[in-house]
Amino acid sequence: MSGIREAIAEAARVVVLPEGIAKLTCSGYTPDSVTAPHFFVGEFSVDFDRAMRRSLDEAEITARVLVGLNDDRAAQRILDAMLSGAGPASLKQAIEAARGAPGEYALGGLAHDLHVKRVQGYRWYEHQGTQYIGAELIIRVIGEGGS
Template sequence: MQISPIRAAIADAAADVVLPTGVGKLTATGYVPDGILAPCFFVGEVEVNYDKAMGRRQDELLFTCRVLAGRADDRSSQRVLDALLSGSGPTSLKRAIEAARGAPGEMALGGLADDLHVQRVQGYRWFEHAGFSYVGAELVIRVIGDGST
């Protein structure tokens, strides 16, 4: 699996969320941005576990992604963040990202991986980014696929 195209595909999938009226559109990027236009989702760190199956048949990528909801008003920003972290519904990042799994029997992320799964949310807190504080959280996404490509 090639990491860069997978980062971009995860960000593209995340951009499909529909935020509550008046919030605007989610900014989504496959890399850590220099500056934030909140609300923002980005793919951060990646862990690579090679050789999950013999003959380079499967590698595992664990992406730590961040969603930063805002900083102007702590309560309204946390409401937006709560909506993004919901397990279902139009504002759910989990729903939007896992929609990129494709139909049964199809490759995930437009053919880039065998499968993906949003495993958990962690670190719901205030984050410092480029000198500003934002309320946010991390999502851990597991991607599996052919290790020989």
């Protein structure tokens, strides 16, 4: 899972935020501290043996995006742009671009496919004593179970 987590963070790095906004920082793990705006891959669950002989596992990954609170309205506009389904700031679009071309494996060969399923938990988050506005993205990844 470490490679998959890092590959998702790498895919998210291509997000382009509006001019004047700091570049999105990304981590394939839950960081000790964040530099907002920050995207990181957090918890995951794995359903093993979705097909016979370890031929398919399915993971559901929870990623978070946190935005600083210098101005609550502006922060929410930035977050909304990252949570949209399309556009230069869309995390969904950036992550799903890592699916590869038809017939190619996703995430540089680490998975068969992936899909950003939904956004949830749009709310205030506290991370290491600092408040952020943020949300979770739920990402489904499927791949061969034997690896």
